[in-house]
Amino acid sequence: MKTVIVGGVAGGMSAATRLRRLDESAEIVVFERSGYVSFANCGLPYYIGGVIEERDALLLQTPASLGARFGLDVRVGHEVLSIDRAAKTVRVRELASGTESDEAYDNLILSPGASPFVPDLPGISRALTLRNIEDTDAMSDALAAAEASGGPTSAVVLGAGFIGLEVAENLVHRGWDVTVVELADQVLAPLDPEMSALVQARLEANGVRVLLGQSATALGASDLTLTSGETLPATIVVAAIGVRPESQLAKDAGLAVSDRGGIIVDASQRTSDPSVFAVGDAVVKVDAVDDAPTANWLANPANRQGRLVADVIAGRAQAFPPVLNTAIVGVFGLQAAATGWSEKRARAAGRAIRVIHTHPADHAGYYPGAKGMSLKLVVDAATDAILGAQGVGESGVDKRIDVIATAMRGDLTASDLVDLELSYAPQFGSAKDPVNMLGMIAENLRDGLTETIQWHELEAEVARGVQLIDVRTPGEFARGAIPGAINIPVDDLRGRLDEVDADSIVHCQVGLRGYIAARLLAGHGKRARNLDGGYRTWARA
């Protein structure tokens, strides 16, 4: 049995090595267009920034090492041009010589990844992208040349997604002036705006100029013009607007491909041709929340699918589950992470949801070094199912998002988070971990013990004349308050009930005291909605 694999990185090489482990006698040929296999895509921006110092560190394996250990026939610099599904062959060009030949297969695995989307603009040809080692070398060379010339070192990064922000940070590390241009009205689209605002602030605090709601219209030799008409100096331009599944090969071969260009596969990663499999960035995945087709450009699923497809080919039944799109990015010491759906996505889908914002510390406040974070949970109002979560902070965000992603995989409800027994010593967490706390709040909302109002709903309610009570201390109130709020500290509330309307909105700094106030008022027959996430979430958004 002979398996041919197109693409020798995350998905492709995971398939190849697993297949060898499952079948010592399989014939396995891997074609990789670029000059390298098994490289650390996710490390490329950090090599650009000098955080990863050795280029070799990016190269996890070579054709030789894979040959020695796994008996793989790995051919770099070989592009697969077409698939003859009837004959079960692929047409391959050796790029150095231009020689073409046919290679037969019993099973074919496509793991061609996704290519950076480059907008069609005047002068765009000088824009750099970052996907593989060759791109990295080219970007390194361009940066080094500009630095050596003693001329300006201004970079414009188009796109404020994960890769765009990683590149921006690393260019700053290298001492460049960096502007990020983003068409949306926020950075990091998987987050909701009041969460991504923290990331934007961190970028700006580190000297990155962030321009939202704009895009490039043309590139000059050393500048770039925006839709606003503004022209930015741009020694280099990096296009990081997004990626597109590299599915032309599949399409040309008549395999089913979605409108958005993803190769369509079943849960065994089989395409519309039973001898052809596809994995990774190039394929359509299934969304864990609504079972709809979805894109996913992440390494964990690519590796997982690569391993899985080898199992299937070796006769071991396996099914790839729907994806949560759990992702994280580091931005100047901040962690920004998400899993599942955002609020905006849930609202766009018309779901009835409950939303929770908290601002906990990564570990017990009484132990030195505790760092704040902001967490957000999106909950299905009908079922209490967790739809998604987001977190931004300096430390411990990865842990909470991973715990919630695991809870989602285990079908725990939002209220079930109360009962998670998470590890606690004061330097590592809290007796009530931030995730437990999300569960408590979710349970209170589910059971109608508390009613909240979101930051974006407040203005209209206050305009309607609803009383807004700030239950923080007079000192906090003096340092900055929401327009229209009156101040009654939570500890004075029982004595000042006559000042409180029958229907009011209460708020504190993060939501905790507001909740206590709201419960207190409920106990006295008054309706009080608590501003979710408190002043902190409101002020940020």
Add this chain to the structure above:
Amino acid sequence: MKTVIVGGVAGGMSAATRLRRLDESAEIVVFERSGYVSFANCGLPYYIGGVIEERDALLLQTPASLGARFGLDVRVGHEVLSIDRAAKTVRVRELASGTESDEAYDNLILSPGASPFVPDLPGISRALTLRNIEDTDAMSDALAAAEASGGPTSAVVLGAGFIGLEVAENLVHRGWDVTVVELADQVLAPLDPEMSALVQARLEANGVRVLLGQSATALGASDLTLTSGETLPATIVVAAIGVRPESQLAKDAGLAVSDRGGIIVDASQRTSDPSVFAVGDAVVKVDAVDDAPTANWLANPANRQGRLVADVIAGRAQAFPPVLNTAIVGVFGLQAAATGWSEKRARAAGRAIRVIHTHPADHAGYYPGAKGMSLKLVVDAATDAILGAQGVGESGVDKRIDVIATAMRGDLTASDLVDLELSYAPQFGSAKDPVNMLGMIAENLRDGLTETIQWHELEAEVARGVQLIDVRTPGEFARGAIPGAINIPVDDLRGRLDEVDADSIVHCQVGLRGYIAARLLAGHGKRARNLDGGYRTWARA
């Protein structure tokens, strides 16, 4: 409705505040024997060591602050002496004056905690313990007095459990010579010995003398004698051997109490008297693995039960789930954590199990600063259920244990861990997270793709004459090898198959190359068992 609460810290005060939030008109009286409520028990050792500098940081609330915010009647320095269940009153002594009085209740909540076990030895009265603020002050004073005297500063800590090790570390921070004496043959009983060996090594590397398999027989004025006959200098002695449920009050009142002294409660935390509830360290819990009664001395469940009991009293049905005993401790920069059952516990219970050891990095190896850890997973051989996990390392252990604890709560099997979609960027994790990797290995074991042998089973097999093949490089082999092993590097194996017996044991450094070698040999019709955890686990144990 009047609720009286005995004990004003984790469980008791969580119940009181929650009850107020649920019932603004409830009468709530909290009796606390010590002079403080709502203090951070878990922070006490760090105050001793000066890591937490301000004593006030330990005091999260005071009777006054709790009165102002929650309208609680909190009486410190009040000991509840007895319960008259028929009359529904408790007898209370105000300790300062000695005055006694009766307090009526509709519902009574017991959260008296657990008291340090102090062995009955000659001279034991000078041993110090650490449970509350008064103990902390006494220990601080004793240390300061010894330091001020300019005399010796040698401490002996009896017990190498979580609190004992925290105290030992903090005494070292203060500059003391510390010896830890432990009756068992390992430190940290919840871990298996080959895992706790890492913690012991870290203690020793920081100057702590660790004496296992020994206990004290007598305390002199400035020394301590051991079962071995050795006498140790001991300016102070700290007893941290374990704790006992503080259940005398319950027992005297005729409430059902287990053999081991825990108050028996149902899932609503109700004792054998429907008007009396009990929570926290004093109660018997249910083990999540075998549903048997179990002890648990941890803050998360105590807080959770406190909140839950308030719900029950307020008429909201709730059930406390079985416990995993998820716990973590920091020891000189090392994190040691566990959830569920250890291997020794599973074996003692006669369970058929599969055991997995790995030695992953906390994040991608190609990104600077990756730190190693050791993980262990214990799996039910019949059902693939996760029975427990352990981890020791400098960073990221808490995250992996929390993810596994969450997976256990969600009833995911060990093989299901393959499919967890955990957040990955190179500074925070790996494309195949260590938890995914445990899942892959578990799946391979479940499906018979690999057969492993544990470190403690190796010697007997080699003695039986089974061939032992070290598949590491000649350089690694030269630096230290297992007696009796021959060296055939994994990459040479296909060419040297004739040197391999039909039935052999293979091993590498951590288990990965050994697994690859074993699969390779299986593909050539040879049985090869892989030494689980490799040389690293074997060498440590």
